[in-house]
Amino acid sequence: DMKVTQMPRYLIKRMGENVLLECGQDMSHETMYWYRQDPGLGLQLIYISYDVDSNSEGDIPKGYRVSRKKREHFSLILDSAKTNQTSVYFCASSPRGNSGNTLYFGEGSRLIVV
């Protein structure tokens, strides 16, 4: 069953608290992504991971870090959350990058920072 699972789906945190968003996939995909989606904007890439411990910054990495210790699991960490990090975060995976292969998305994690 090809699936990308995100936990938690909804989260409210106070400014300055740490946030851990988790993502798992059951397809043994090498490449995984973290995006954020804000109203009126296209998805913005935060980090990309090409495989275990092979991570690269995306377009908006500031304030975020990631961890990938197993191929099927990719975490997004916010150390000291800020109100402007309120957003919907999407994890995605792809078998060999994005060429001709479809991209599988999770259902999103809605984070509110107050």
Place this chain on the structure above:
Amino acid sequence: KTQVEQSPQSLVVRQGENCVLQCNYSVTPDNHLRWFKQDTGKGLVSLTVLVDQKDKTSNGRYSATLDKDAKHSTLHITATLLDDTATYICVVGDRGSALGRLHFGAGTQLIVIP
């Protein structure tokens, strides 16, 4: 600067009508273009991918075209159903590998009314 522009921003049609969504982009190089459907509160689901210089695809009631010379794509939905209510997102990939970037449009919100 936004490199993928979608129009219209929103669209209301009656069930059974046809509709056309537009995507114009400035991404270079433009390796491929995907259309995704995003139901409210859900993740993105791939509808089709276009690769060739002048390409056409068909997936049930969804059909799409791509003209790389014009940097333009269309998504046609025939005989709309209430379940077609969603946001449709155009994504352009600048390479055919994991080293490439995906450029997301902000989406067209389609509402199908009875």
